[in-house]
Amino acid sequence: MERTKPLRDIRSLSIEDLSELTSELGQPAFRAKQLKEWIFEKNVCSFDEMTNLPKAFREQLSERFSFNTPVEIAKQVSKDGSRKYLLQFSDGTSVETVGMPSRNKLAVCISSQAGCSMGCAFCATGLAGLTCSLTAQEMVDQVLHVAHDFGERVTSVVFMGQGEPFMNFDNVVDALRMLNAPGGLEIGARHLTVSTCGIIPGIKRFAELPEQFTLAISLHSAVQSTRNKLMPGVKKYTLPRLHEAIQQYVEKTGRRPTYEYAMIDGVNDNNPEMEALIEFCTGTLCHVNLIQLNDIPDSPLKPSPMEKVETLQRRLTMYGVETTVRHSRGGDIDAACGQLKQRRNSAKKIILPNA
Ligand code: SF4
Incomplete structure (x- = not known):
């Protein structure tokens, strides 16, 4: 889909670009350093906040550039403290982002695309199709939005919201590097997780x-x-x-991949399914996260009962496969990927005249 372009986002300029810009606008060289600090270290979202820059200079900047930060168009707060946002970018594209606080930590789940082309049967986003891929800055903006809303430092980020990250590989890697960069958000590389549904060329590049x-x-x-x-x-x-691509990944990096396994009643929680999973994992370096499927209204796919989840955990552990049972966050809000957007869209449909 064609996206309309607003004024250029000043945050897309490199340090060299900022130096050129300041000299072009007749400012001394140290202004470039000040600009860099405001933009990349203090993560401000407006020129007005750059209080040590002359007003005339700030005005010149705002005539040519903008901060295309997303607007929050909906937010749901769960009893467990997690917050789900529907964020809209300047071209009207909207995505979902979730902030999940826990003792001294703040994890953020971001979207890498608006919509998704993968069509997973259990996912509200997949059912709606792909709108577009996000830029690296749009991914970082989701993290900044959550950090500002909670007033806390973000300690980890998972690319597990809307979209398949490896279908937007280069922008995702740029975003990972921006989140990891010294002087910026400085989130440790091991605390930045990319979740793929199994795009092999992406795993190889990763x-x-x-x-x-x-x-x-x-x-x-x-x-x-x-x-x-x-x-x-x-x-x-x-x-x-x-399986082969993952083993090559492990050999190359020495890092432990995680398998996400959402347990669906009567679909992947029977004996042959459990045995196949045990065989897939046994003897390899991996960690399995079991989770009950999020209940999506009107979906025929329902969460497995907790006893089945615990049985699978016991069986995997018996074979030496490290396994954790994850508890779904935000059970009282539209926690599953795509649900908030879908609800918001159907709400919009209801209020449209003659819809
Ligand atoms: S689960 Fe992820 S990859 Fe699958 S359709 Fe949903 S957003 Fe896309």
């Missing part, structure tokens, strides 16, 4: 990165026919090829 970013794979079934139904977008990346 393995080549020098940074210690973390890889998570949405597996959800180790039985090919079940996985094809649940995740049709990655049908061509078959389980044996995926």
Whole structure:
């Protein structure tokens, strides 16, 4: 989809660009350093906040550049403290972002695309299709928005919201580097996790990165026919090829990937499914996160009962596979990916005249 361009975001300028700009506007060289500090270290969102710059200079800047920070168009706050946002960028594109606080920590789940082309059967976003990929700055802006809203430092980020990060690989890597950069948000590389549904070329490229970013794979079934139904977008990346690519990733990086496994009643929680998962994981370096599927209204897919989740955890542990049962955050809000946006859109439809 064609996106209309607003004034250029000043945050897209490099340090060299800022130096050129300040000299072009007749300012002394130290102004470039001040600008850099405001933009990349203090993460301000307006020229007015740059209080040590002359007013005339700030006005010149605002005529040519802007801060295209997203606008919060909806927010839900859960009893467990997590907050889900629907954020809209200057071109009207909107995405979901979640902030999840826990003792002295603040984790953020961001979107890498608006919508998604992968079509996973259990995902409200997948059912709606892809709108567009986000820029690196738009991903970082989601993190900044949550940091400002909580008034706290963000300690970890997962790229697990809307979109398949490896379908937007270069921008995702730029965003990871911006989040990790010294002098900025300085989030440790190991606390930056990219979650893919199994795009093999992306896994291979990710393995080549020098940074210690973390890889998570949405597996959800180790039985090919079940996985094809649940995740049709990655049908061509078959389980044996995926397994091989992950082992190559482990050999190359020495890092432990995580498998996400959302347990769905009567779909991937029976005995053959459990055995297939055990076989997929046994003897490899990995960590399995089991979670009950989020309940999406009107979806025929329902969460597995907790006993099944605990049984699978016990069985995996018996085979030496490290396994954690994750508890879904924000159970009382539209926590599943795409739900808030969908609700907001249907609410809009209701109030449209003659809709
Ligand atoms: S689960 Fe992730 S990859 Fe699958 S459709 Fe939803 S957003 Fe896309």
